[in-house]
Amino acid sequence: xxxxxxxxxxxxxxxxxIASLNCTYSDRGxxxxxxxxxxxxxxxxxxxxxxxxxxxxxGRFTAQLNKASQYVSLLIRDSQPSDSAxxxxxxxxxxxxxxxxxxxxxLLVRP
Amino acid sequence: xxxxxxxxxxxxxxxxxxxxxxxxxISGHNSLFWYRQTMMRGLELLIYFNNNxxxxxxxxxxxxxxxxxxxxxxxxxxxxxSEPRDSAVYFCASSPSTYNEQFFGPGTRLTVL
Numbered sequence: 733x734x735x736x737x738x739x740x741x742x743x744x745x746x747x748x749x750i751a752s753l754n755c756t757y758s759d760r761g762x763x764x765x766x767x768x769x770x771x772x773x774x775x776x777x778x779x780x781x782x783x784x785x786x787x788x789x790x791g792r793f794t795a796q797l798n799k800a801s802q803y804v805s806l807l808i809r810d811s812q813p814s815d816s817a818x819x820x821x822x823x824x825x826x827x828x829x830x831x832x833x834x835x836x837x838x839l840l841v842r843p
Numbered sequence: 844x845x846x847x848x849x850x851x852x853x854x855x856x857x858x859x860x861x862x863x864x865x866x867x868x869i870s871g872h873n874s875l876f877w878y879r880q881t882m883m884r885g886l887e888l889l890i891y892f893n894n895n896x897x898x899x900x901x902x903x904x905x906x907x908x909x910x911x912x913x914x915x916x917x918x919x920x921x922x923x924x925s926e927p928r929d930s931a932v933y934f935c936a937s938s939p940s941t942y943n944e945q946f947f948g949p950g951t952r953l954t955v956l
Binding site for chain 2: 775776781829
């Protein structure tokens with residue numbers, strides 16, 4: 733079992749819709765969770781961090797964390813074609829300095 | 844504020860040559876990470892420095908790879924000799940502390956012919 737799992741996609745949504753990206757992780761003691769966006773040919777860009785159970789909103793983005801179920805999700809409201817990218821979930825396992833990255837979900841927003 | 848700076852942005856070299864990649868972390872960040880990204884393997888952590896000291900180099904693939912951080916504002920990743928299978932994008936990332944979010948540089952795209 734991979735430490736951080738994501739559906740590779742592509743996830744295709746129409747412009748204006750809500751895109752829902754999911755991630756599961758194996759280390760139950762993980763404390764820090766991050767979402768990165770990576771455009772083709774560019775570097776990962778941090779867009780959200782979440783540390784406690786529940787929702788965290790930032791503009792059109794909402795991160796959701798459920799430690800009991802060991803999943804973290806990212807919702808993108810009013811999706812735009814410019815949101816088309818690969819979204820990487822990253823988890824900081826307990827007691828570790830490392831970030832364990834998922835393989836990413838490719839999101840395609842259709843105009 | 845300037846982000847993480849990497850140079851060169853692109854490097855094309857021939858097999859057997861020495862390659863040196865450079866990184867300047869964000870000022871005030873005390874953790875620095877070198878990653879490699881390929882389609883097949885995704886993002887792989889190569890080495891982690893904390894306060895300029897290498898803490899974990901278990902991700903360095905072979906002895907051909909070495910990394911240094913002589914001061915808080917500069918790090919290098921060297922490959923000697925380079926091989927075609929080293930072709931990848933190499934990212935440097937820095938963090939304000941060990942368990943916080945990491946900020947990535949633009950990367951160096953390395954092609955070894």
